[in-house]
Amino acid sequence: MLWLKNAHVIDPAQGISGIMDVAVQGGRVLTLGQGIAAAGLPDGGEAEVTDCAGKYLFPGLVDAHVHLREPGQEEKEDISSGSRAAVRGGVTSLICMANTSPVIDSQALVAFVAERGRRAALARIYPMAAVTKGMRGEELTEMAELAASGAKGFSDDGRGIQNGEIMRLALEYAKLTGCPVVSHCEDEFLAGKGVMRRGPASAAHGLTGVPAAAESVMAARDVLLAGETGGRLHLAHVSAKGTLAALRAGKAAGWDVTAEVNPHHLILTDEDVPLTNSDFKVNPPLPSAEDRDALLAALADGAIDMLASDHAPHTWEEKACPFEEAPFGMAALETALAALWTYLVRPGKLTAERLIDAYARRPAERFALAAGTLKPGAPADMVLFDPDWEETVTAESMASKSANTPFLGRKLRGYPVKTWVGGHLIFERRA
Numbered sequence: 001m002l003w004l005k006n007a008h009v010i011d012p013a014q015g016i017s018g019i020m021d022v023a024v025q026g027g028r029v030l031t032l033g034q035g036i037a038a039a040g041l042p043d044g045g046e047a048e049v050t051d052c053a054g055k056y057l058f059p060g061l062v063d064a065h066v067h068l069r070e071p072g073q074e075e076k077e078d079i080s081s082g083s084r085a086a087v088r089g090g091v092t093s094l095i096c097m098a099n100t101s102p103v104i105d106s107q108a109l110v111a112f113v114a115e116r117g118r119r120a121a122l123a124r125i126y127p128m129a130a131v132t133k134g135m136r137g138e139e140l141t142e143m144a145e146l147a148a149s150g151a152k153g154f155s156d157d158g159r160g161i162q163n164g165e166i167m168r169l170a171l172e173y174a175k176l177t178g179c180p181v182v183s184h185c186e187d188e189f190l191a192g193k194g195v196m197r198r199g200p201a202s203a204a205h206g207l208t209g210v211p212a213a214a215e216s217v218m219a220a221r222d223v224l225l226a227g228e229t230g231g232r233l234h235l236a237h238v239s240a241k242g243t244l245a246a247l248r249a250g251k252a253a254g255w256d257v258t259a260e261v262n263p264h265h266l267i268l269t270d271e272d273v274p275l276t277n278s279d280f281k282v283n284p285p286l287p288s289a290e291d292r293d294a295l296l297a298a299l300a301d302g303a304i305d306m307l308a309s310d311h312a313p314h315t316w317e318e319k320a321c322p323f324e325e326a327p328f329g330m331a332a333l334e335t336a337l338a339a340l341w342t343y344l345v346r347p348g349k350l351t352a353e354r355l356i357d358a359y360a361r362r363p364a365e366r367f368a369l370a371a372g373t374l375k376p377g378a379p380a381d382m383v384l385f386d387p388d389w390e391e392t393v394t395a396e397s398m399a400s401k402s403a404n405t406p407f408l409g410r411k412l413r414g415y416p417v418k419t420w421v422g423g424h425l426i427f428e429r430r431a
């Protein structure tokens with residue numbers, strides 16, 4: 001038995017935030033409470049005791065938006081290296097996107113990803129399946145079969161579904177599976193060849209900009225389609241105020257719509273983009289300061305349901321080229337929690353309780369994963385978090401194969417120091 005004493009436990013699913021003890025047995029949470037008495041434990045307190053004073057203990061994070069690149073792009077990441085990166089970042093369950101090569105659009109490939117995840121034996125890895133065959137946006141996949149094989153949602157993430165009728169059908173058919181359709185909202189005509197958010201900053205750099213409407217127009221369409229079909233819609237990486245208007249309207253109407261935001265869209269803006277560093281190139285692009293503030297407000301008030309990293313690793317060689325030519329995407333699994341803590345929780349812009357609610361409880365609930373809480377009987381997926389642990393982000397320190405993060409070289413404060421999955425200690429941070 002594992003007995004964790006005097007931790008500041010945060011578990012929004014139980015409305016808990018306070019100093020407590022947690023006992024774990026058989027891979028599950030046995031009990032938790034203030035000053036658990038050894039006599040009350042089934043084996044009379046025969047336990048491995050860890051004193052957690054000064055640290056937080058919360059459910060392992062659940063990341064609903066991760067690119068692990070396997071099969072087909074293992075030079076960027078594979079399921080094993082991505083799993084190591086996840087647990088270093090406090091993520092114990094994740095859903096990985098279908099835009100691999102080949103695309104995850106068959107039962108065999110869904111099963112392959114799940115099996116590779118089990119073999120890596122670190123975080124719990126769940127596959128997202130594509131909405132359309134080959135992600136060509138033309139013909140729906142066999143959704144019921146894919147869900148039966150273990151897919152937790154459907155997404156052509158990486159590309160927007162340009163054809164509204166295909167999206168309508170996807171929302172209709174996905175209802176049979178209970179899984180959400182996850183929309184990467186991007187109108188390709190509006191986005192054009194843009195490489196950063198359109199505005200004064202893109203003009204100053206002389207770079208082609210993507211208008212915020214490239215996202216919001218499609219988000220509005222998809223919210224309306226969710227309303228019409230009664231389908232279950234999840235908006236990936238919301239980055240614009242107009243998208244929030246559509247999201248709030250859909251929720252007010254009682255439609256089954258949720259949304260996520262990525263840490264980089266809450267912390268950085270288009271004004272931070274250096275022309276010489278393509279690690280800041282991401283899709284959707286970094287927002288204006290006004291939009292960034294609106295995103296943070298929407299996360300705090302619950303209009304945006306959850307946090308997700310959109311971990312999108314690329315090799316150094318791919319990123320080491322002019323800004324216009326570099327691929328979109330940031331490696332984020334290992335820095336997401338530390339960056340959120342450093343830039344949002346520490347300055348009082350986001351509470352620790354809402355962070356854990358949005359990055360554990362809500363995604364687990366939305367995608368029906370057995371995770372996101374420390375209720376007795378739940379899998380003992382847990383993070384011990386030291387709010388004062390300081391570390392500089394370096395390529396060498398990362399388990400991911402890629403280090404394309406805008407936080408490279410920055411010192412972040414607040415890191416996971418121990419991560420357990422199913423009661424097994426699978427990561428311990430050392431100085």
Ligand SMILES: [Zn+2]
Nearest residue numbers: 157158184236
């Ligand atoms: Zn996307």
